Structures are given as structure tokens and as C-alpha cells.
Amino acid sequence: xxNLKKIHDIDFHDCQNLAEFINIHPKGKFSGWTIVESGxxxxxxxxxxxxxxxxxxxxxxATDITTMKKFAxxxxxxxxxRNEQDKMNLQQCLDKLVKWAEEWxxxxxxxxxxxxxxxxxxxxxSYTMNGVELKSVEEETDVGIKLAHNLKPGLQCAAAAGKAxxxxxxxxxxxxxxxxSVFLNLYKQFVRPHLEFCVPVxxxxxxxxxxxxxxxxxxxxxxxxxxxxxxxxDKLKELNLQSLQERRIRYDMMQVFKLMHNYDDVDRRQFFQxxxxxxxxxxxxxxxxxxxxxxxCKTEVRRNFFTNRVAENWNKLPENIKGxxxxxxxxxxxxxxxxxxx
Numbered sequence: 282x283x284n285l286k287k288i289h290d291i292d293f294h295d296c297q298n299l300a301e302f303i304n305i306h307p308k309g310k311f312s313g314w315t316i317v318e319s320g321x322x323x324x325x326x327x328x329x330x331x332x333x334x335x336x337x338x339x340x341x342x343a344t345d346i347t348t349m350k351k352f353a354x355x356x357x358x359x360x361x362x363r364n365e366q367d368k369m370n371l372q373q374c375l376d377k378l379v380k381w382a383e384e385w386x387x388x389x390x391x392x393x394x395x396x397x398x399x400x401x402x403x404x405x406x407s408y409t410m411n412g413v414e415l416k417s418v419e420e421e422t423d424v425g426i427k428l429a430h431n432l433k434p435g436l437q438c439a440a441a442a443g444k445a446x447x448x449x450x451x452x453x454x455x456x457x458x459x460x461x462s463v464f465l466n467l468y469k470q471f472v473r474p475h476l477e478f479c480v481p482v483x484x485x486x487x488x489x490x491x492x493x494x495x496x497x498x499x500x501x502x503x504x505x506x507x508x509x510x511x512x513x514x515d516k517l518k519e520l521n522l523q524s525l526q527e528r529r530i531r532y533d534m535m536q537v538f539k540l541m542h543n544y545d546d547v548d549r550r551q552f553f554q555x556x557x558x559x560x561x562x563x564x565x566x567x568x569x570x571x572x573x574x575x576x577x578c579k580t581e582v583r584r585n586f587f588t589n590r591v592a593e594n595w596n597k598l599p600e601n602i603k604g605x606x607x608x609x610x611x612x613x614x615x616x617x618x619x620x621x622x623x
Contacts, residue, residue, distance in 0.1 A: 294506045302581040329353070336387065338448045342377035343510050345370040352424060358457045370492040397421055397430055426483055432582045434483040438561050445475040445497045449504075465520060476525060481536045486585040494525050531615065533591045534598070538611050541571055541603070552588045574595045 298489075322328055332354070339356065341350035346360035358378070360371040380389045389410060398405045405493045408415050420428040427436040449472045456464060477492050485491050502508075502516045510516045517524060540549045549555075557570030573592040578584040595603070598615070605611035 283457070289375055291353070301499070335385070336595055339378065339381055341379055343374050349374075355423070356422075362404055362406065368408075372408055373605055374409050375408055391415070395421060399430060399432065404503070408546045424479075426479055432486075434485045435487070435490055437483045437492050440483050441476050441478065442493045442497050445472050446500070448475065449470050449497065449501055453504055459504050461505050461520070464501075464505050464524070468498075472501060477528065477532070481532050484533065484583075484585075484587070487588070491526060498522075498525055530594055533587070534595060534614065534615060535608065536587075537573070537591050537595050538603070538605070538608060544608065553592075567601055569596070569603065571600070 301320070325331075335353065336356075337621055339351070340349060345496075346358060348357075350357045350358050355442075358371070358374055360367055360374070362368055362371065378389065391410050391413050394410055394415055395418045396408055397418055405417070407417070420436055421428050427440050428437050449468070452464075452467050452471060453459070456467070476497060498526045499513055502520065502522070503511065505516075505520070508519055509518050510519050514524075516522075537553075539545050540552055541548065541555075543549070551619055554576075555570065556572040556574060575589065575592045578589060583589065598618075602611060602614045603619070605614055
């Protein structure tokens, strides 16, 4: 990457200096020009794009493994390991990454590089980077989500509930009279987001995990003053509030809609096989072209993974909802069908 010195494609016309051009306050300050000899300056507007350009060719190190994913400065490499050769391919990839980092002055922090072995029959080989054996872990936080080696969401549920209860406690101490309107808005604004952050990725299916999350909302509802109802379900109706389980199903349906109608920049065929595809045999399940075809699953995790768990609820939706013109219309039509939230 060549050094970036100055950008000359701005016409300053009759402006005396850069400060006048961008209308900075007379007392304001701006930095001078400098030479970027390596890396990418943090905190700049073009920094993220520059960083992507800088590391984009790192994919060339992963030609012999299953996958490599990059998100900002986090890079994840994975390979299906069935024998010694698969292990060697992954180790060679790590060696290439170390060499690439040395050439481009982007050394990895090996103390933060870890290995997670997935699968009950994993051979659990050890791997090294620059001669240092990588630590094997059974849980890790990735983009704010706690991942376990068994891929079950129990850790994330406990962590989300813990954060939400902490914030709820702070809110309750600050407001002694918990008016229905004010306290409910505080709960929605500051507490519930912790319980639902990125939830389509880690949606729980075991009753214990569901209850861990729901108990936080139960506690918040109990704190609200002036409710006439005694049972939790009745209080939700009085507050015009959905249970967290109902909201998780709604989020799933919204995400499916986005994938089906190309709102997200991904190929939906990576997630679903739909009834509208030419190779699909005509059955009751394929009566609607937007229906998702289910697959047989041997494991509990696979059965409850996003691509499988959403099929039944999505296929039950009327055709006019699945084919809504935009996401706003979809949400409006979906919310008018209470039986979908059971």
C-alpha cells in the first residue's frame, strides 16, 4: 500500500485555507498533513474502509480451508477436521497468516488468538502461530455474543439476563413511583435491548433458558404501579406488551422476510430452499413459492438453528404477508395476527 500524503481533488476556489472551506469556527482547530507510513489511522472517517483495503488480500492465505470470515479487526478461520491432512491444511493457513502479517506489518496478537473445538467427535488437535501453541477455549465472546463449544445459547442467555437485571435495578432505585407510562418506556429503552440484542443468532429453545430471560421482564412488570391484573399474562395484556418469546418469533419472521426479499446483501439460498425453486417436488409444503422447505436434523442444535426453526412459523403466514411490499408493511400485517404469536 502506497503512502497517503495529500488529497488534491477538492476545489477550494477562493478560500484562503481549509478551515474556511469547511466552515470551521474561527476558534476551531484542525490537524496538519502527515505521512502515513504504515497501518491505518484510528478514529478517521476513511479509517474502516482503509483498513478493509489494507487487509483484503488476507483471504489468499485461506485457500485450503473451509472458511475465513473478517469483521473489522477480528478474523476467524475454520476448517472441517476429519483426518491429519485437514489438520495440516489449517496449520498451513495459520503459518501463511503469520507470514502475511510480517510482510504487511500487521502482526497478530497471539495472546488473543484462540482455538475452539466444535463437535462431539472433534479430534482436538493443537495449533501454533509463530511457534506459540494457541490456547484452547470452550467459550468465547464474538461481536458481543457469548459462544460455547456445544453451540447452545445458555451462556448468552445468562449474560444477557445479568446485564438486564443490573440496569433494571438501577432504574428502580432512581424512580420510586413507577408510573405505568414512564417506567414502561424506561424498561423498553434501557432494559429490554439487553435481552434481545442480536437474538435471531442465539434464540433459546430450552425452557430453562427461556425462563431466565422472561423472569427479567416478569420482575419489571411487577414493579409497575397501578396495574389491576394479578397474573403475568394478564399484566402483559393490560400493558399492551408481548412476552419475550413472542417477540423472538417476530424478530425471526422479520429476518426471514429480509432474506426472502433481498434486504440483506446475502444469497438466501445459503439459508433456505424455497418451494419456488424449479427442482422442488410439488407437495402441500410447496403450495406457496415463498414457503421454506424443512430438512431432517439429527441433533438438537441443528433442529433449533435459525434456518430450521423459522420454517414452520413462516409457512403458516398468509401469502399476502409473506409477499408484503416492504418491511414496514410486513410488520404492520404481522402484528394484526395474534395467533401467530403463540
